[in-house]
Amino acid sequence: MSFQSEIVKWYLSNKRDLPWRDTTDPYVIWLSEIILQQTRVEQGKPYFLKFLENFPNVSAFASASEEQVLKLWQGLGYYSRGRNMLYTARYVVANYGGQFPTSYEQLIKLKGVGSYTAAAISSFSSNEQQAVVDGNVYRVLSRYFGIEEPINSNLGQKMFSELAKELIIDQEPAIYNQAIMEFGALQCKPKSPVCSECPVQLGCYAFKHKKIDQLPVKLKKVKVRKRWFNYFVGITGDEILTKQRMPGDVWQHLYDFPLIETEEEVSMTSNEFLTQVEKLFGKDLELKVLEGKKHILTHQIIYVQFFAIDNYIVNFNQHAEIKSVKIEAFKQLPHPKIIGDFIEKHID
DNA sequence: AATACGGGGAG
DNA sequence: CTCCCAGTATT
Incomplete structure (x- = not known):
């Protein structure tokens, strides 16, 4: 046969x-x-x-x-x-x-x-x-x-x-x-x-x-890029800060949080980082460290650090990519897995 | 020809 | 950890 x-x-x-x-x-x-x-x-x-x-x-x-x-x-x-x-x-x-x-x-x-x-x-x-x-x-x-x-x-x-x-x-x-x-x-x-x-x-x-x-023979070994995503969870009343991801990177068109990407793990004593954060959210900002996660993709490892922010002021004219939306509406939006998990765990 | 693009399960 | 999964689009 x-x-x-x-x-x-x-x-x-x-x-x-x-x-x-x-x-x-x-x-x-x-x-x-x-x-x-x-x-x-x-x-x-x-x-x-x-x-x-x-x-x-x-x-x-x-x-x-x-x-x-x-x-x-x-x-x-x-x-x-x-x-x-x-x-x-x-x-x-x-x-x-x-x-x-x-x-x-x-x-x-x-x-x-x-x-x-x-x-x-x-x-x-x-x-x-x-x-x-x-x-x-x-x-x-x-x-x-x-x-x-x-x-x-x-x-x-x-x-x-x-x-x-x-x-x-x-x-x-x-x-x-x-x-x-x-x-x-x-x-x-x-x-x-x-x-x-x-x-x-x-x-x-x-x-x-x-x-x-x-067998089979396969060439290639993917090189993995390491990235650090520092996310800011800002909630005021029944609204939350969100941002839609743009073309040219992972999770295109999905919604996550305001983000500062860094070249390495940030320390809370780093002036450079705190300056960036204040530039985005104002001088009276209160910053609190939440959980950190390691998110593994095929071509990159993303170290995700969540921060809670309070007393923030966002200049929505300078940062048109950031929006404040109702939490209930936010939950209906498509999110990357890592963000979806966070929402499920921390946002009621 | 190489590389980006997610997330998860098996060993 | 590594490999790879009923691959495709882009550079």
Whole structure:
């Protein structure tokens, strides 16, 4: 039996029951695929259900506000996915009359849809002959066929997508694509794959040459930037100070607090820091240290320090980015995880 | 070709 | 800690 047939056979008796598996609605599949980009199934599942409930079709999605979308997205990360989804939903309503496209050619033009997602949606929704190449596929193919070219080099990407394209010939695209990904996720896992019970063990290059733990090859080591975010929590009556984050940095368009970023941990005896703070909030300011947190992202470690402030005066003309809003309204806004956690814990 | 973009789980 | 997850956009 061929590699593909074995994979499909394995899939049919081992697949998980997932809420996006029993549909060919391209909108629903799009929803699931965007959410699952760089996101584990278990983490994405509740978000998928929540989004589908709030936006049962693309027209409903298109009429949402960005704040609404980002609020639902809160905690999932890579927020550009949410912003791009809204853009795309509106684009589909405006240009395709709310009929979500199913062809690779049209899908690949959509914002937030790359080669993987276009292949996934087109194959799952209309059985188009497009091979998905995601992290799972890279791993399975590199191990089984013994491809040592780095999966994130230019040549590597080309080799893997060529191979994937050949393998899907004569296969049922929707089933086979899902099968190889599920196989990678459950059987041919990154760490301690279940080779002892593997249906394609005999043909597997990596198993035969004891290179399971060396494949796939991946270049890159991300360098991590350290940052110090000093947040100021200012509450007067039923209003709180907030600020929307701008493009060019993490958490674009999400709302946090007035912030002074420093090159290192600040000390309360640092004149430079206190001068900055007074410049922002006035001379009569009362400053109190709240909790500190370490927030770890892929490319940066953010040391977050919260301060409570009282008797502050903000010049809203000089600092148009800062606003004072009702606390109840503030809670409805989308926040970075670290801010959302703080609100939940400290602001009633 | 490199880098930014979140957050979390597994080992 | 490190790795990596149903990747994409930008430089």
